[in-house]
Amino acid sequence: MGCTTTDRFGQDRKVVWTGGRRRYGPRARTPIDSVDHCRGAExxxxxxxxxxxxxxxxxxxxxxxxxxxxxxxxxxxxxxxxWAGTLNGAVLTGRRAAERVIA
Known part of the structure; x- marks a missing residue:
């Protein structure tokens, strides 16, 4: 995940705010605050x-x-x-277990 530049955060913020305005209307035009977080830095x-x-x-x-x-x-x-920790992983392992049970 590339999240080392503030330019990337600025682009992401613009996309999120634009989507918020479309979804929530005029009240979302002036957000009070925004926090950018890079999971890759955790x-x-x-x-x-x-x-x-x-x-x-x-x-x-x-x-x-x-x-x-x-x-x-x-x-x-x-x-x-x-796929650990994802819904996709849960589905795939459920299928794997089911196939073993019926085999």
Whole structure:
């Protein structure tokens, strides 16, 4: 995520404010304040959508989270590898678990 220049923030702010005016009307023409935040600069969640687990952070224990344990089949975004912490990851792992159950 490139968010190191104030020019980028200025462009983003313009897009957000324009959308706000269209959606909320004249009262949104003069915002009181705006805060720009770069998730890529976060030391504990470096740019990823998941606040605790970055992509492939579970490499050491990922196998234990994805393989069935007896009749228990794991699913959820935390077991999704590169899609950890996303809705897409949750859907993909749900499908994976369902396919294993019916196999």
């Amino acid at each position: 030391p504990f969640a470096p740019g990823g959508p998941h606040p605790a687990v970055t992509a492939y952070a579970t490499v050491s224990y990922g196998k234990a989270l994805t393989e069935p344990h007896g009749r228990v089949h794991w699913a959820g975004s935390e077991t999704a590898g590169e």
